[in-house]
Amino acid sequence: MICAMPVRSFDEPPPGDETPSQGRQPTAVTAVAAIRAAKQQFGEVTGRQPEAVIGVRAGDGGGWSVLVEVVELDRIPASTSVLATYRVDVDAGGVLQSYERLRRYTRGTTDL
Template sequence: MATAKSRSRPEREPPNDSEELPAATVAGQARDQVGELTGKEVVGVTSVQPVEEGWLVEVEVLEERRIPSTSDMLALFEAEMDFDGNLLAYRRTKRYPRGRVDGSGS
């Protein structure tokens, strides 16, 4: 997974510890915003990672519902969040059938 560190964007100091949003709150905001923007059903959050500019969150969504459900197509989106929990950018990084365990995707 690529980090946002290499992108040129004005850097902002993290908020004071008393103001910093917890990872769970940022993950929930990323989940909600990616779901709203894609119009897809969110399956869950797979990772939350602090980065210099804020947070990097991976959100799994249901891209295509199929019968049987074991052949549903899922996608993994990477969401860049600032320290206030605002979505800065998102992109799809993988697309794969439900139940794939080998970690590969297209």
């Protein structure tokens, strides 16, 4: 049996994937979807993939702030590698709005 799929232009967003630039309201995303979007877009922009998500908070206007840990400098032994914590903000539609490094530290460092 052959199933026919509707043909859609690549310029046309998939259903439910409207963006504010098209004059539509963004669809609110869940915390889990915001985390996925923040990690993926942060990695694309910086070229660094987050190792861990250490926090998430609902922001103003339906957006989210996600705290991610990133290896900035790999060292041997790994306990001396330099890590950083970044705050990554996404809007209600899951689109990256901003990011900033909050702190840098060696992997073996603990907070007191």
